[in-house]
Amino acid sequence: MRTLRFLLKKEFRQIFRDKAIVALIFFMPCIQLIVMPLAADYEVRNVNLAVVDHDKSPYSQKLISKVIASGYFRLQGYNSSFHEAFKLIESDKTDLILEIPQGFERNLIREDKQRLFVAVNAINGTKANLGGSYLSSIIGAFNADMRMQLVQQPRYSQFPVIDIVASNWFNPVLNYKVFIVPGILAILVTMVGGFLSALNIVKEKEIGTIEQINVTPIKKHIFILGKLIPFWVLAIIIFTIGLILARVIYGIAPVGSLLTLYLFIAVYLLTVLGFGLLVSTLCDTQQQAMFIMFFFMMVFILLGGLFTSIDSMPDWAKFITRFNPVRYMIEVMRMIILKGSGLKDVLPHLAAVSAMAVVLNGWAILNYKKTN
């Protein structure tokens, strides 16, 4: 234990002496957390919209102005026929066509039911699809409004006509930043912790200082602990900075318990750092370690459920994600921060990362050889 004290002292001294590393450790998260959510924004604006209004009634006018007022759409113009509008889609000038049939107003009032036609340009799939669903929600809202006005006249139905709006329970305003920020924070601590730990032991191998350590009677697990703890502390600090930034910039405060969140992070970081240290013991050069970490980080992040939902992955990919610590981290971040899940809800996740932490760190200790 006394040995550990000296190891930690040395490690912290070295980390904080390297100004570039300190800057990287603290500024990178800040900048990424500020820039990334803006760039990795699923919210689609400026969807080009062509309108074919056959009805030309006050109601159809109302609907159109409501759509435009939402701010998501850019009106490309009114077209007299669908055919004409479709040409715009063909020449990629518009993403969506909203066709309002003749008798829209009349039918809505009388029959309480009306079909609208929405055509989507599938070339820019994401944009058009999201635009399409925004449009649906707006029309849905429009419907609800109409209903409110109409129910005052009792002969009309009490029920909403259509309700296309999906309920975004834990993210009520459909703000993608709320969704993406906890995920980015998860990936940040993973990257920083993973890379720092992966490069550390191997760096000592490269410059030869490990030889001077290996010739001392130091215990292997103490040595690994001496490498683990400093990066663990560092990652916790970065995570805390990230949480504060999320709060200050995006107004995202964990709904669930901070204690549970930190408990999970604490264990999760052991997994990530254990993995990094294992890589570090397996490699001879920092270059090798870097490549291996890049490979795994890519896989972990792509299969982590940040950018693509795990539910929509093929079965084999879903199976792989079970061994992906990042996946658990992102899930738990969203669960605790957005949903307010408690310890009981994240227990399976905690169990999974704990098991991985034990395996990876045990492996790293075994694989660190003082004699070869």
Place this chain on the structure above:
Amino acid sequence: MAQGEKVIVCDKLTKRFGDFIATNEITFEVNKGEIFGFLGANGAGKTTAMRMLCGLSTPSSGKASIAGFDVYTQTEQIKRNIGYMSQKFSLYENLTVKENIEFFGGIYGLTDQQIETKTEELLNRLGLKSEAKKLVGSLPLGWKQKLSFSVAILHEPKIVFLDEPTGGVDPVTRRQFWDLIYEAAERGITIFVTTHYMDEAEYCNRISIMVDGRIEVLDSPTNLKRSFGVSSMDEVFYQLARSAKRGD
């Protein structure tokens, strides 16, 4: 010199890297308190042999015991009883002189009190007092090596292994370095040292000369010169090394 007690006993110790035999059945003994010179041309296998003796590398075959401990099974006990200064400078360049001393002292289990007095002594002895708070990386090579040696014997080991401790430094600094070696030897620390400088070979009690992984001769410098019928160690070395096939 206390004859009798053997601190290094080596019997047909061999290290193979694939088909290549880096150290080939070397057999020798080193007495307690001795300054033992371990000579050989580049690539002869000195570092390989020394790493086995330090418990850093497992031998392919043969036997060896260091301070009574087996090189296969008791490497950690060996490590408690030896100091090692590797061929490549391996203190932390981004730590200060003082921090390095503190760190290695701590790792070897010295108490805070011991670390403090040792640091004081060492800085005084090396004349590094004003450099104590400088990063080791900024020191000249000669000072680095003296520091490295002092750190290697901080915990008063029974044996210290020095792998080309004076490589690349000027003659004056080398003399100062050897003064340190003599002081350590006087305190009873056995010195096992490799060198390419034949004047340094003369300072040793006994030397062995390795050629292509084997120990060709082992005796005191005086006896070696006599048996080769030459006047300097240079010539002894030259005659032996000429037959070597390895080297770079």
